[in-house]
Every structure is written in structure tokens, then in C-alpha cells.
Amino acid sequence: MLLSSASTRLVPPRPILAAGPSRGYALSVLPPKPIKGMSLPRHFAGKKAYQYNWYMKIIDSSTTSPLLFLYHNDFTSQRFIKLRRDISAASKRKPSSKPKEGEEEEEVMPEPLLTVIRSSIFGAALRDYPSVANDDVTRMTEGVTGALAVLSLPVLDPPQLKSILRTFNRTVPPRPVKTQEQLQKELDEKNADPANPGRRIKRSRQVVDPELRVLGALLDGQILLPERVKSVAELQTLQTLREQIVGLLSSPGTQLAMTLSEASGGRLARTLEGLKKGLEETAGDVA
Structure with missing residues (x-):
């Protein structure tokens, strides 16, 4: 039986495309390249x-x-x-802190x-x-x-x-980080011949x-x-930082108030007594 020319025609195999990412970047903010028939700036739709x-x-x-x-x-x-x-x-x-008396509870964010x-x-x-x-x-x-x-x-x-x-x-x-030996071992295992040629390879779940x-x-x-x-x-939290700033700004005034309060008591009396003795000694030397 003769075969027709159509039945003897050989279909060329389809080319195998290499699998890989369509682009080599994760996020690009560069201006888009001008494309024929497309106006800039680009507007999205849908x-x-x-x-x-x-x-x-x-x-x-x-x-x-x-x-x-x-x-x-x-x-x-x-x-x-x-x-x-x-x-x-x-x-x-x-870390959560219990609200003090008179303070409202923190709102749920x-x-x-x-x-x-x-x-x-x-x-x-x-x-x-x-x-x-x-x-x-x-x-x-x-x-x-x-x-x-x-x-x-x-x-x-x-x-x-x-x-x-x-x-x-x-x-x-x-x-x-994998070493060079580990990478070479994985490559050898991937390119190695199957253990049982001609048999169907068992499917295994990929980890x-x-x-x-x-x-x-x-x-x-x-x-x-x-x-x-x-x-x-x-x-620290923003509330803690605010409290620290307020403490730094109020510390000079607090120290001044403490000094004046101490001077208003016994320290002021001792200071005046020392000044009196110094004046008396000076007056005696002059006489």
C-alpha cells in the first residue's frame, strides 16, 4: 500500500523554551520606554x-x-x-501598661x-x-x-x-548559605542518569x-x-520618648527649685552666719 505525501510529512518538533523570569528586577521606578502607538504619561484602565x-x-x-x-x-x-x-x-x-486612675484605656489599633x-x-x-x-x-x-x-x-x-x-x-x-560542594552535588544529582532506565520515575512531593x-x-x-x-x-515608644524629653526640659527648673528650697532653710542661716563671722574678723584686722 502506498502512503500519500501528506501522511509521510514530518512535523518538526516544537522548540523547548528555557524557563526563567520574564524580567531581571523586582521593582522598577524607571520611566517607561516610549512605545509606538502609546502616549505618555501612561494611564491604566480597568x-x-x-x-x-x-x-x-x-x-x-x-x-x-x-x-x-x-x-x-x-x-x-x-x-x-x-x-x-x-x-x-x-x-x-x-508591653502593655495598665491605665492609671482617671486615664482612659488605650484604643484598639x-x-x-x-x-x-x-x-x-x-x-x-x-x-x-x-x-x-x-x-x-x-x-x-x-x-x-x-x-x-x-x-x-x-x-x-x-x-x-x-x-x-x-x-x-x-x-x-x-x-x-550553601557551599560550593553542596551546589556541585545537587547539580550532579540533577544531571545523573536514572537508577532504573526505562522505568517510570516515582512522583515525589516537592519539599x-x-x-x-x-x-x-x-x-x-x-x-x-x-x-x-x-x-x-x-x-522606645513615642510616649516614653515624650516623657524623657519633658524630663530633660523640666530638670533645670526642678534643680533650681530644690536649691532655693534648701537655701530658704538651714543652709541660708549657715551661710549668713559664716558671712557675719567673716565681716567681724575683717573689722578686727582693720582696727
């Missing part, structure tokens, strides 16, 4: 416009409270749910809000925000590729911030090791790198 306006509100809230930038990798939905619960518990785990962002639209919102320096944003995200999230804190409370940073290290411990890292913070238009974020977390 769902992107909603996200843009939402991100602008998040950035605007950083004028009174810090906004943390977080890099996350290999996170599942269950791990994100657990992370949000841990952050909520850590925000309430701060809203909880921190963790938002997984779309970096391209969030970068456009940062670029359009007037008080944010784009150079500082580029320095914060330099060398970072992957997904980002932002954590909006309700107030600037250093003890609360310190508790949240500790929760990050406890919930998602930092990954240990996901999530990664979470604080890239910096945004507060009142200023970008804080991780070192400064840790320094802010070591400060």
Missing part, C-alpha cells in the same frame, strides 16, 4: 487602574506609619495564611495589613508619588529578582516593629522551603534600608 489607585493609598499611608517591603519566594497559600496570623499575633504581643503586590504597577505608583526618591528605591531593590509584598503598619510603634521582625525570623528562618527577607521600609517619603529598620525597632 483592573490595573483599581490596583494603581489602591497602591497609591498604601503609599500615602506611609506618611504617618512605616511600610515594610518584603521579598518572598516559594510561598504557598497556606504559608501566607499562617504568616498573616503570626503577624497579627506579634502586633498584639507588646487596626492590625497590620500584608499585601502581595504586582511589582510593575506598584513601581509606577512609586514613580508617580512626589516625595519618594527613585534612587533610594533602586538602591533598596538592587540585585533582587522575584515577588514582593508590602506590610502596612497602623502606627509607628518600635516595640511592635521589633516583635514583627522577630516573628519573621521565627516563622521563616533565613536559608543557610518547599519558603524564603522571606526585609528589603527596607518607607516612612514619610524616606527609604530606610534594613540596618536602619533594625535601629528604629530598638527605640
Whole structure:
């Protein structure tokens, strides 16, 4: 039986595309490149416009409270749910003082809000925000590729911030740095031939090791790198700082009042008695 030319036609195999990220940056605030048929400045529509306006509100809230930038990798939905619960518990785990007589109880503050962002639209919102320096944003995200999230804190409370940073290290411990031998061993195992050629490889559940890292913070238009974020977390509460400032300002007046009160008593009498004796001795020498 003769085969037709159509049945003997060979279909070329499809090219295998290399898997990898579509871009090599996490967050870009550079001005967009002009594209033919698109006018600048760019305006979003539909769902992107909603996200843009939402991100602008998040950035605007950083004028009174810090906004943390977080890099996350290999996170599942269950791990994100657990992370949000841990952050909520850590925000309430701060030293509380019982209100004194006549003072009102402290009002309940809203909880921190963790938002997984779309970096391209969030970068456009940062670029359009007037008080944010784009150079500082580029320095914060330099060398970072992957997904980002932002954590909006309700107030600037250093003890609360310190508790949240500790929760990050406890919930998602930092990954240990692999040595060159370990990397080479993993590469050899990946490229090695199967133990039983021709047999179907058993499917195994992949062990996901999530990664979470604080890239910096945004507060009142200023970008804080991780070192400064840790320094802010070591400060006292604003109420404690106010009390210390009031104490420093009132200490000279308090010392003066103590000196005058002491002089009005026995010290003043002893001072006058000493002055009297000195005058009498001087008068005797002159005579």
C-alpha cells in the first residue's frame, strides 16, 4: 500500500523554551520606554487602574506609619495564611501598661495589613508619588529578582516593629548559605542518569522551603534600608520618648527649685552666719 505525501510529512518538533523570569528586577521606578502607538504619561484602565489607585493609598499611608517591603519566594497559600496570623499575633504581643486612675484605656489599633503586590504597577505608583526618591528605591531593590509584598503598619510603634521582625525570623528562618560542594552535588544529582532506565520515575512531593527577607521600609517619603529598620525597632515608644524629653526640659527648673528650697532653710542661716563671722574678723584686722 502506498502512503500519500501528506501522511509521510514530518512535523518538526516544537522548540523547548528555557524557563526563567520574564524580567531581571523586582521593582522598577524607571520611566517607561516610549512605545509606538502609546502616549505618555501612561494611564491604566480597568483592573490595573483599581490596583494603581489602591497602591497609591498604601503609599500615602506611609506618611504617618512605616511600610515594610518584603521579598518572598516559594510561598504557598497556606504559608501566607499562617504568616498573616503570626503577624497579627506579634502586633498584639507588646508591653502593655495598665491605665492609671482617671486615664482612659488605650484604643484598639487596626492590625497590620500584608499585601502581595504586582511589582510593575506598584513601581509606577512609586514613580508617580512626589516625595519618594527613585534612587533610594533602586538602591533598596538592587540585585533582587522575584515577588514582593508590602506590610502596612497602623502606627509607628518600635516595640511592635521589633516583635514583627522577630516573628519573621521565627516563622521563616533565613536559608543557610550553601557551599560550593553542596551546589556541585545537587547539580550532579540533577544531571545523573536514572537508577532504573526505562522505568517510570516515582512522583515525589516537592519539599518547599519558603524564603522571606526585609528589603527596607518607607516612612514619610524616606527609604530606610534594613540596618536602619533594625535601629528604629530598638527605640522606645513615642510616649516614653515624650516623657524623657519633658524630663530633660523640666530638670533645670526642678534643680533650681530644690536649691532655693534648701537655701530658704538651714543652709541660708549657715551661710549668713559664716558671712557675719567673716565681716567681724575683717573689722578686727582693720582696727
